[in-house]
Structure formats: C-alpha cells, structure tokens
Amino acid sequence: MRRVGLRDGAGDVDGTRIAGAMEQIRHRGRATLHDRLHRVRLSMGLAVQAGLAAGLSWLAAHELLNNPQPVFAPISAVGTLAVSVGQRFKRTVELIVGVAIGVALGDLLIFLLGTGPWQLGLVVFAAIILTVFAGASVAIVIQAAATAVLIVTLSPSTENLELPRFVDAFVGGGIALLVTAVLLPLNPLRVINRAARPALDLLAAQLDSTADGLRERDRNKVQQSLERLRNNKEELATFTEAIEGAKETAMLSPARWHRRDELTHYGEAAEPIDRAMRNTGTLIRRSVTLIEDEEAIPEPMPDSVAHLAESVRMLKHEFAVGEEPEKARERALRAVSEAGRAYKEGVGFSGNVVIAQVRTTASDLLVASGLSQEEANRLVRQSFGDREQAGGQAEPESAPKRPTAPPVG
Structure with a gap:
C-alpha cells in the first residue's frame, strides 16, 4: 500500500506537470492562430x-x-x-x-x-x-x-x-x-497602422516585462524578454515595407495624394524606431547582467523602463489616430526623469549602462515622434537634470559609449 501511495503521489506530480505542458501547447496554438489570422487580414487587400x-x-x-x-x-x-x-x-x-x-x-x-x-x-x-x-x-x-x-x-x-x-x-x-x-488603392495609413502594430506592441511588451523583472529581480523574466525582442526582424521588415508601399500608393494614386503629409511622420519614424529596438536590446541585456551581479536596483529604475513602454504604446495610438504625439513625448521624458532619480540614488556599472540606454531609447522615441535629433537630445538632458558628472564633451544620445556616468546628450 505504501508503494501504491508513492506511485499515486508521483502520478499527481506528473499529472500537474503534464497539465502545465498541455496548457503551454494550447496557448502556443492560440497564439499561432492569432498570428495567422493577423497575416490574413494584412494580405486581404x-x-x-x-x-x-x-x-x-x-x-x-x-x-x-x-x-x-x-x-x-x-x-x-x-x-x-x-x-x-x-x-x-x-x-x-x-x-x-x-x-x-x-x-x-x-x-x-x-x-x-x-x-x-x-x-x-x-x-x-x-x-x-x-x-x-x-x-x-x-x-x-x-x-x-x-x-x-x-x-x-x-x-x-x-x-x-x-x-x-x-x-x-x-x-x-x-x-x-x-x-x-x-x-482599388489601399488606404496607406491603414496599411501602415496594421503593419506597425506588431513591432510596437512587441517593443512595449518586452519593456514592460523587463520593468517587472527588475522590480522582482527575476533574471529569467528579463532574459525571456531579450530573446523575444531578438526575434523582431519580421515585424520590423513588415513595418518598413508597409511604409514604402504607402509612399508608393500616395505617389501613384490621385485618390491618396492628400495623405502625403500624414505619411511624413511614419516615413521619418521607421529608422528611429529601429534604433529604439536595438538600444532596448542593449538595455535588456544589461538588465540581465545587473541582476546576475546583484547590483543595486533603485526603485525609479524599473519605473523609467515602464514609462518607456507606455511611451511606445502612446506613440502607436497617436500615430494611428493622426494626432500630434505629445503624450508619447511626455512619457518618454518622464522615463528619463525617473532614470535621473535612479542615478542619483546610486547604481553599479551595469545599472549605469541601463540608465544610459533609457536616455538613448527615449531620444529615439522623441525623434520618431517628429522632433529633430538636436531637440530630442536637449530635452533629454533637461529632463535628466543636473545629476551628471561635470567635465567631458557631450555625446549624442543616439550613439552612447560606456562611461562611468550616463552619456550627455
């Protein structure tokens, strides 16, 4: 009877594991179906x-x-x-x-x-x-x-x-x-909005996950975010291709000529969004190292990353409805301000790089919103405050190095 009891207990454990694995398979199947339906909708036109x-x-x-x-x-x-x-x-x-x-x-x-x-x-x-x-x-x-x-x-x-x-x-x-x-000319803005959604949603979701991982000191959660972000080539390619297609439609189709000005934001946003993706990858990779090295994680640091995620979501929404992306800019600058607070409280080497990448990614998002690189850098410096070390020549936010203090924009 004792052996049977042990088998029953082991069976319960195995059953729980199998149930968990089956739930993951079902979730993956639903995600795959959702992705396929999304591709069908994109290809319908x-x-x-x-x-x-x-x-x-x-x-x-x-x-x-x-x-x-x-x-x-x-x-x-x-x-x-x-x-x-x-x-x-x-x-x-x-x-x-x-x-x-x-x-x-x-x-x-x-x-x-x-x-x-x-x-x-x-x-x-x-x-x-x-x-x-x-x-x-x-x-x-x-x-x-x-x-x-x-x-x-x-x-x-x-x-x-x-x-x-x-x-x-x-x-x-x-x-x-x-x-x-x-x-049968397609609506260029609708095409771009649909194509931009997966790339921007992916970026926002992984920034959110990284912020949660930093709060919880969960190294695996942050690592998973990094791996998901690395698989973003298809989303970015679709987004860039949609921009080129929209420009072609607006150029060739008389019915879409009035959309040319509205396409300007998107056309100029593709490159800085691509940079934001790459700089976010560095941010997340350093967050993994930060947790592994047991460095200090000031409370404002995860908040700054979460604000970046919200800035991406607002940028997507304001582009979609044709509004000036003021809210996205405000949230990006709030991310920089929180990063400045974290820096003042004290961070280690990897934490310092994370803060630098928050600044750089925020600058990318500001440029994507329609600001010049010079204006974006000035606003980033202003929002970060007077917490930087004196001396040294200013570095552009779009090309940071690895100094002992965050690079000056």
Whole structure:
C-alpha cells in the first residue's frame, strides 16, 4: 500500500506537470492562430488587388489585343503585385526589360543554333550571364532567363510568340499599377497602422516585462524578454515595407495624394524606431547582467523602463489616430526623469549602462515622434537634470559609449 501511495503521489506530480505542458501547447496554438489570422487580414487587400488585376489583364489582352491565349498578362500582373509593396513601379519596368532581353537572346540563338535541350541550356546560361554582367537586378535576371526558356520551348509549336509575350508583360504590369493606383488603392495609413502594430506592441511588451523583472529581480523574466525582442526582424521588415508601399500608393494614386503629409511622420519614424529596438536590446541585456551581479536596483529604475513602454504604446495610438504625439513625448521624458532619480540614488556599472540606454531609447522615441535629433537630445538632458558628472564633451544620445556616468546628450 505504501508503494501504491508513492506511485499515486508521483502520478499527481506528473499529472500537474503534464497539465502545465498541455496548457503551454494550447496557448502556443492560440497564439499561432492569432498570428495567422493577423497575416490574413494584412494580405486581404493584396489578394483582392491581385485577383482583380489578373482578371482585367486577361480581359484586356484577349478582347482588346486579340490574343487567343493571354497567359503572360495575368502572370505579369500577379508578379508585379506579389513583390514587396513600394517596388511595384520598379517591378513593372524590370518585367518589361527582362522580357525584352529574353526575347532577343532566345530569337538570336534559335536563329543561329536551332532548338533542343542543349540550346535551351545555352540560352538560359547566356541570359543570366549577360544580365548579371550588365548589373541588372535579380528580378531582371530571372525574368530574362524565364522568357528565354519560353521562347525556346514554345517557338517550335507557337508562331510569332515574341511580340505577344512582350505586349502581355507590358499589359499585365500596367494593369497591376492601374489597379493599385486608381481602381482599388489601399488606404496607406491603414496599411501602415496594421503593419506597425506588431513591432510596437512587441517593443512595449518586452519593456514592460523587463520593468517587472527588475522590480522582482527575476533574471529569467528579463532574459525571456531579450530573446523575444531578438526575434523582431519580421515585424520590423513588415513595418518598413508597409511604409514604402504607402509612399508608393500616395505617389501613384490621385485618390491618396492628400495623405502625403500624414505619411511624413511614419516615413521619418521607421529608422528611429529601429534604433529604439536595438538600444532596448542593449538595455535588456544589461538588465540581465545587473541582476546576475546583484547590483543595486533603485526603485525609479524599473519605473523609467515602464514609462518607456507606455511611451511606445502612446506613440502607436497617436500615430494611428493622426494626432500630434505629445503624450508619447511626455512619457518618454518622464522615463528619463525617473532614470535621473535612479542615478542619483546610486547604481553599479551595469545599472549605469541601463540608465544610459533609457536616455538613448527615449531620444529615439522623441525623434520618431517628429522632433529633430538636436531637440530630442536637449530635452533629454533637461529632463535628466543636473545629476551628471561635470567635465567631458557631450555625446549624442543616439550613439552612447560606456562611461562611468550616463552619456550627455
């Protein structure tokens, strides 16, 4: 009976562990589903645009240009829309240039050498080498090679393929631009807001988690925040790509020309937000070391990090509703003020670096809000107060070193 009791007790412990593991799996599944649905929502506009462009390009090539099999027109339209937004006009030009090179090489080598498998291989080789030597983009290289393949393989069975292929590429790319610029232009601010949300939410959440970890001296919590922030490349890439796409839409679409001024904030915010991400990574990494070395953590230090998180959230909200980001600026400066209080109470080496990074990240957020770097640095110095050591030349907040005192902005 005693052994059975021991087994039952062990079973209870194992059951608790298994239940905890299953709950983590279910949570991960819900998070994954949420991420996938978010990606679907982001891609909905692109899917509608691509479907419309494919149908219209086929109709134009078939009915207006009397092409009985206008395969290349919808392919070109979808290919133009499928590339990174912000590069569609460039993509259309690349399609046409690539097709022209492929047609010229394919016709020339067919005339000189005939058709066959080795001729096909030679045509593709020549198309790639020629376009690479000319300094063409990857898209032109691929398009030239693909067109050369089609010319060589289809020419024996399809007469006069060259001109329809070239015209189809022009029609498909042109209609793709027509759809995005005139018929179905996306709201550039809405696109940017959706794309910015994951990056800014990630930054705010990890700053909050770091603040909690500092209060609790929980090294693992801060380390987890660092690991999550390191996986932010996709969010930042999506944000930057959305900005470029919005600029392109505002440039090409008459219906969106009035949005150009509103896009200025976002266009200028991408680089300082990227810097804020990287400087926050340094802040969190030093917070881990600070806890490991059992350095002093003055009460204002976690508060300053929490204020940074709130500044990021306010920046996201004020950009989304088109307001001047005054609240985000005020919260960033409050973070600097709390960091100054922490410095006055006394910190160790790593704590000193954390305070320096609070200042630097706050400066980045101020620049992202629309202030100049000089104005941001001045406000940071003013908010930090007269707690800095005298002497030495001022350092810009955007490029701090590791002194024994926080760098002067």
